[in-house]
Amino acid sequence: MSGRIFQNVVLQLKENTDRTIGVIDGEGVVIACSELSMIGQRWAEHVPVVNGASGAMVSSDGKTFKALNGWNTQFDYAVFVFGDNDVSRTVCAMSTVALNSAKSYYEEKHDRGSFVKDIISDNIMLGDIYMRAKELRVTADVPRGVFVVRSLKKGESVPTDVIQSMFPDRQNDFVLSVGEGDVVLIRQMPEGAGIKELNKIASTMEENLRGGGASAVVGIGTIATHLRDLAKSYKEAQIAIEVGKVFDTEKYIINYENLGIGRLIYQLPTTLCEMFLQEVFKKNPIDALDKETLFTIHKFFENNLNVSETARKLFVH
Incomplete structure (x- = not known):
């Protein structure tokens, strides 16, 4: 968040009190102050005190502090006023109201969630991603997993609050409502994470939703190593769900990287697929095939048209 916004409010407050007023960030750096010479100073010793107050007003070394509204257990910004008497506490409380409103x-104008939603929706120019990311303090080049959660019940939406409660770190993770009832989770991943870690996160979400009475399917895209890759991964997660409707109807977690030949068939034009089926099944429709043959065909596709692997899975030669 821009320190200029806080500084403008602080300078207005300065006109109505003789107390020194300012704002520190989560690392104790003074980012706004009525005494301009103090901007940039680091007061790291006050950070544990403010965090320990859990949002309440607290005094430390002759100063009064109060954390501004935030989503994390640790504060992002806190107001300070010189002095630890009743007057300082009153000024601190009033300053907090004004600065919270400004924040x-x-x-609302520069919301991080809206920024990420613009990226996955391709509503932002590539060059603007870098500039906005820097302004909003969103790290650009860390690995992120993209998950699309969709309700299996037509007309119902996925309960966003359940997903949000599972991933409360709004600095690094994003839970977004997109489209008609879909929820997208963009989760920061550790270096070297792969399919196993992605599937574990998806399983946890699906189990929690099912435990709360909501049935949903989770589509997983490939890991995005940069913000610019989020849109591609988001589309992959959507494709995973759509392909799963056809080829993996009994699965609730579908990873794009495991779709195999199914994703190629899905992307073919419908008319081309219909022509192929008409040519292959000239005499009898595909529905005329017995269950055992259909099962064998499904296994063949599941194993990416690998004859030997399919035979091994079916325990046949």
């Missing part, structure tokens, strides 16, 4: 207004 909310700024976040």
Whole structure:
């Protein structure tokens, strides 16, 4: 968040009090102050005290602090006023109200979630991603997993609050409502994470939703190593769900990387597929095939048209 927004409010407050007022960030750096010479100073010793107050007003070394509204257990920004008497506490409380309002207004205009939603929806120019990411303090080049969660019951939406409660770190993770009832989770992943870690996260979400009475399917895209890759991964997660409707109807977690030949067939034009079926099944429709033959065909596709692997899975020669 821009320190200029806080500084403008602090300078207005300065006109109505003789107390020194300012704002520190989560690392204790003074990012706004009525005494301009103090901007940039680091007061790391006050950070544990403010965090320990859990949002309440607290005094430390002759100063009064109060954390601004935030989503994390640790504060992102806190107001400080010199002095630890009743007057300082009153000024601190009033300053907090004004600065919280400024913070909310700024976040509505420059919301991180809206920024990420614009990326996955291809509503932002590639060159603007870098500039906005820097402004909003969103790290650009860390690995992120993209998950699309869709309700299996037509007309119902996925409960966003359940997903949000599972991933409360709004600095690094994003839970977004997209489209008609879909919820997208963009989760920061550790270096070297792969399919196993992605599937584990998806399984946890699906189990929690099912435990709460909501049935959903989770589509997983490939890991995005940069913000610019989020849109591609999001589309892959959507494709995973759509292909799963056809080829993996009994699965609730579908990873794009495991779709195999199914994703190629899905992307073929419908008319071309219909022509192929008409040519192959000239005499009898595909529905005329017995269950054992259909089962064998499904296994053949599941194993990417590998004859020997399919035979091994079916325990036949």
